[in-house]
Amino acid sequence: MTTNTHGLRDWLLSDEPTSRRQASLSAWYKGWLTFRSNTLAMLGLGVLVVLILAAIFAPLLASHDPFAQDLGARLLAPGVDGHLFGTDSLGRDIYSRILYGARISIYIVLLVAMVAPLVGLIVGTVAGYAGGWVDVLLMRITDIFLAFPRLILALAFVAALGAGIENAVLAISLTAWPPYARIARAETLTMRNSDFIHAIRLQGAGHTRIVTRHIWPLCISSLVIRVTLDMAGIILTAAGLGFLGLGAQPPSPEWGAMISEGRKYILDYWWVATIPGLAIFAISLAFNLLGDGLRDVLDPKEGTS
Amino acid sequence: MSAITIRNLNVWFGAGAERSDAVKDVSFDVAEGESFGLVGESGSGKSTILRAIEGIAPNWSGHVSIAGEVLGKRRSRQFYRNVQMVFQDPYASLHPRQTVDRVLSEVMGLHGFTDIDSRIGRLLDDVGLGSGFRFRYPHQLSGGQRQRVAIARALAPEPRILLLDEPTSALDVSVQAEILNLLADLRAEHNLTYVMVSHDLGVVGHLCERIAVMKSAEIVEVLGVGEMRKLEANDPYTRHLLESSIHSVR
Amino acid sequence: MNDDKPLLDIENLQVRFATRTGTFEAVRGISFTLGRERLGIVGESGSGKSMTGRAILRLIRSPGTIEADRMALHGEDLLSVPEKRMRQLRGGKISMIMQDPKFSLNPVMSVGQQMVEALRTHESVSKAEARARAIAMLEEVSIRDPERVYDLFPHEVSGGMGQRIMIAMMLLPNPEVLIADEPTSALDVSVQLQVLDIMDRLVRERGMGLIFISHDLNLVAKFCDRIVIMYAGRIVEVCKASELRNASHPYTLGLLNSVPDLEHPRERLEVLQRDPAWREAPSVSART
Numbered sequence: 001m002t003t004n005t006h007g008l009r010d011w012l013l014s015d016e017p018t019s020r021r022q023a024s025l026s027a028w029y030k031g032w033l034t035f036r037s038n039t040l041a042m043l044g045l046g047v048l049v050v051l052i053l054a055a056i057f058a059p060l061l062a063s064h065d066p067f068a069q070d071l072g073a074r075l076l077a078p079g080v081d082g083h084l085f086g087t088d089s090l091g092r093d094i095y096s097r098i099l100y101g102a103r104i105s106i107y108i109v110l111l112v113a114m115v116a117p118l119v120g121l122i123v124g125t126v127a128g129y130a131g132g133w134v135d136v137l138l139m140r141i142t143d144i145f146l147a148f149p150r151l152i153l154a155l156a157f158v159a160a161l162g163a164g165i166e167n168a169v170l171a172i173s174l175t176a177w178p179p180y181a182r183i184a185r186a187e188t189l190t191m192r193n194s195d196f197i198h199a200i201r202l203q204g205a206g207h208t209r210i211v212t213r214h215i216w217p218l219c220i221s222s223l224v225i226r227v228t229l230d231m232a233g234i235i236l237t238a239a240g241l242g243f244l245g246l247g248a249q250p251p252s253p254e255w256g257a258m259i260s261e262g263r264k265y266i267l268d269y270w271w272v273a274t275i276p277g278l279a280i281f282a283i284s285l286a287f288n289l290l291g292d293g294l295r296d297v298l299d300p301k302e303g304t305s
Numbered sequence: 306m307s308a309i310t311i312r313n314l315n316v317w318f319g320a321g322a323e324r325s326d327a328v329k330d331v332s333f334d335v336a337e338g339e340s341f342g343l344v345g346e347s348g349s350g351k352s353t354i355l356r357a358i359e360g361i362a363p364n365w366s367g368h369v370s371i372a373g374e375v376l377g378k379r380r381s382r383q384f385y386r387n388v389q390m391v392f393q394d395p396y397a398s399l400h401p402r403q404t405v406d407r408v409l410s411e412v413m414g415l416h417g418f419t420d421i422d423s424r425i426g427r428l429l430d431d432v433g434l435g436s437g438f439r440f441r442y443p444h445q446l447s448g449g450q451r452q453r454v455a456i457a458r459a460l461a462p463e464p465r466i467l468l469l470d471e472p473t474s475a476l477d478v479s480v481q482a483e484i485l486n487l488l489a490d491l492r493a494e495h496n497l498t499y500v501m502v503s504h505d506l507g508v509v510g511h512l513c514e515r516i517a518v519m520k521s522a523e524i525v526e527v528l529g530v531g532e533m534r535k536l537e538a539n540d541p542y543t544r545h546l547l548e549s550s551i552h553s554v555r
Numbered sequence: 556m557n558d559d560k561p562l563l564d565i566e567n568l569q570v571r572f573a574t575r576t577g578t579f580e581a582v583r584g585i586s587f588t589l590g591r592e593r594l595g596i597v598g599e600s601g602s603g604k605s606m607t608g609r610a611i612l613r614l615i616r617s618p619g620t621i622e623a624d625r626m627a628l629h630g631e632d633l634l635s636v637p638e639k640r641m642r643q644l645r646g647g648k649i650s651m652i653m654q655d656p657k658f659s660l661n662p663v664m665s666v667g668q669q670m671v672e673a674l675r676t677h678e679s680v681s682k683a684e685a686r687a688r689a690i691a692m693l694e695e696v697s698i699r700d701p702e703r704v705y706d707l708f709p710h711e712v713s714g715g716m717g718q719r720i721m722i723a724m725m726l727l728p729n730p731e732v733l734i735a736d737e738p739t740s741a742l743d744v745s746v747q748l749q750v751l752d753i754m755d756r757l758v759r760e761r762g763m764g765l766i767f768i769s770h771d772l773n774l775v776a777k778f779c780d781r782i783v784i785m786y787a788g789r790i791v792e793v794c795k796a797s798e799l800r801n802a803s804h805p806y807t808l809g810l811l812n813s814v815p816d817l818e819h820p821r822e823r824l825e826v827l828q829r830d831p832a833w834r835e836a837p838s839v840s841a842r843t
Contacts, residue, residue, distance in 0.1 A: 016437045017441065023404050196397065199455070478599070
């Protein structure tokens, strides 16, 4: 068994890979080794894995129905009557609601993480690569979006589109892409005149191929880092919208909305607002730690040395 | 028939009052199978000529014809098959996230080759790397090995003309010797035409038969390698350049 | 010219870097002394020659570590002195000239300001005196109009002049040892010799010790008294510059013969066949 794993490790760390698959697996494995040596990043990853598992297995883990109201058992303190985190003003079990709320948070995060960086990547690389008036036009549009505070702009979008999770995601995505466009453009500008881009141009490659096959892979790493670090902000914005009643609608157990409901009782029944607050804190912190670790792995300046 | 004909080539950066001329009124011919050197100090415009031929320098005027094809604003696919370039810095000319295999197979795909697998093997043997290097990333290669990969990439479309932009100036002398020998072998084997830019007269003198000396964007003199070795230059600048490079070696 | 006591005395210098795959030994136990002479350190990239220069000034950053049995300037142990004293020594007693003046000059300060500031960190002199000495120094490095150049900014001077300014700046506090790390490889051939001639003249006039680090064996032979040839972090050969032609180590010969020579053309250049035994051979001492 041990010799087997040793063989695998040597195979992965080989300086002379013999196949395409080995080369790419080896690159991933080396990245993983760097990542693994960062304790805090591993902690962040661990917290996220726990949260994702909790979200997936919420029906199995939950002790109560998250929507079942029990006015007789409202505002119970944590630990009383089998309610691990207590109950809220309508007698719903907070522990179960947090578990189901993780589903909503992760859903929001995934949707935003798919939409905003993609828009930013396309806008930024096209602007940076094309240059000239295309660059000016795209970047001025980006500037207009950047000029508004994010939450205010998201509020305006949600107000126009109507409240609800999907619209909140859309609003957050629309406000989150400009920084990504900026990063992608800056990276593209440094690469546009580099010799390896010239070299592939001299082989007759078209612009689309150059941008998608040669520039994107180098932009993506810095975008992934930035997105991970921004996730905390996105979750907070989502929670903020929920708090203001413009995100997920009651009775859905969105964490921001839960804080909002607990606000009225915050002085006498601290747990109602604090528990979802801690959940938001945990997931934000986890993403930040993960982002720091990813930066160590993916930063091209480190990677080439 | 001459492989390259250049008449009254001008290259400039910027426009209006900001315009600065990088190449002024340059004309020369390179015969099929010849190796032609361009020497000069930094900023003399020698590399810019290569970039203008390849279409990387945006503003140029004049007549440039390569293997009978007169170049316009756009380069044809055929042009890129005929003319390839090797860059100065092997650390900057390879995509940091692509394996040797990926680089070469993409290039071959672009030129419509189908027997990619066997071609890559042959190409790596040609440049003295062997198949052990096929799946490596650039950071797993030394400077000399990277430059061999860059040469393999340039040879992939089976070009007739190679433009060499200081291909050895970023390398150690012993590695430089290997690369220069490789370039000499490849030229003999594939009957290639070279245009080589360098600031090192020893390197150019080793590989080229005729040498153009550039100063402030203009060619001041074209002389054969024999005349150069005997220090028979007419232009005072050429003589100065020859003397200082002889002295630095002795 | 040779003093009895060496300026620099280095014994068994080692520079190591800890990496994921183990320890990388950049310099593996080299010993040399420097008197009032010009010592050339030659080697290819990765031979540890630059690391040696940096180690003397303790400019190796973490995760790199410097170890030595002895590393002394005039008997003062450079390894154990506090960082504050080291800062005084750097630039004061030992100066270093780097490869590219573009990166060693501060772009937002005029040439003169930088020189004056460099001098005044090491000596307490009045501004007026510092200025006068800076201008005199610029004149010494053959800058024709020193007063005009004094007020220029680094981007306004050419590479060759930039490197001459660096030399002037480094020699201003009258150091005893000058370390020049590839001082001319960023310059054009026609100015290289001029810059080296100036550096050479000043070093000789002042009776300083010079460590000239370069990859160019022939260039070093021209400007040095003694040559140390490094390979894989060790010294493989030491010889007098005048006897370089009689060098015996195959690596030295390989370096000499692989350079294409304008006057003596060869059909094929000699290619260095690296022998793994070179790596393992014990370092040759360059102590006198």
